[in-house]
Amino acid sequence: QVQLVESGGGLVQAGGSLRLSCAASGRTFNNNAMAWFRQAPGQEREFVAAISGGGGTTQYADSVKGRFTISRENAKRTVSLQMNSLKPEDTAAYYCAASKAFFSVSRDRYDYWGQGTQVTVSS
Numbered sequence: 001q002v003q004l005v006e007s008g009g010g011l012v013q014a015g016g017s018l019r020l021s022c023a024a025s026g027r028t029f030n031n032n033a034m035a036w037f038r039q040a041p042g043q044e045r046e047f048v049a050a051i052s053g054g055g056g057t058t059q060y061a062d063s064v065k066g067r068f069t070i071s072r073e074n075a076k077r078t079v080s081l082q083m084n085s086l087k088p089e090d091t092a093a094y095y096c097a098a099s100k101a102f103f104s105v106s107r108d109r110y111d112y113w114g115q116g117t118q119v120t121v122s123s
Contacts, residue, residue, distance in 0.1 A: 002026040002112045004096045009117030012086055016121070020081040022096030022114060029053070030074040033099040035110060036081045038092035038119075045095065045107060049081060052103040059105050064090075086121045093118050 008020040020036065035050035049060045049070040058070055067086075072079040079096060094117050097110035104110070 002098070004098060004112055004114035006094065006096045006114045006117040009094060009119045011120045011122065014086060014088055014121055014123050016086050017082070017084045018086065018119060020083065020094055020096075020117060020119075022079045024077040024079075024098060028074075028077060029098045030077075031102065033101050033103045033109070034072060034079040035097050035099070035105070036070060036079075037095045037097060037107060037110075038090075039095070039116075040092040043092075047105050047107065048094070050103065050105050051079065057103055083119070086119075088121045088123045091119060091121050 003025045004022055006022050012018055031053040036048040037045050038048050039045040047061050051058045051070045051072050055072050067084050069082040096114040098112040099110045101109050
């Protein structure tokens with residue numbers, strides 16, 4: 001049984017920082033892409049950031065580029081998202097996802113999902 005558990009969400013003022021973490025259990029994803037997506041109320045779930053199996057390739061949505069950093073520690077089976085200079089429009093539920101592919105930014109390529117952690121940025 002694959003399980004992804006997110007942590008680190010919360011309420012922060014605009015301009016502040018948060019660090020999200022995702023712990024994987026049930027199988028290893030060392031050779032597989034992992035990513036963060038987010039979903040605001042009434043909107044589609046959208047891509048935020050992805051990292052390849054080896055960690056050597058990353059990609060970000062234009063809206064977060066330069067502010068967010070994705071990283072992974074395969075030995076600990078964790079992936080993190082450091083979020084700086086947060087804006088009210090970053091408010092959403094953030095989801096960790098794991099793919100069977102080596103790298104992808106497409107939501108359809110992600111097979112495993114966490115339950116989500118809420119990030120709220122006040123103005």
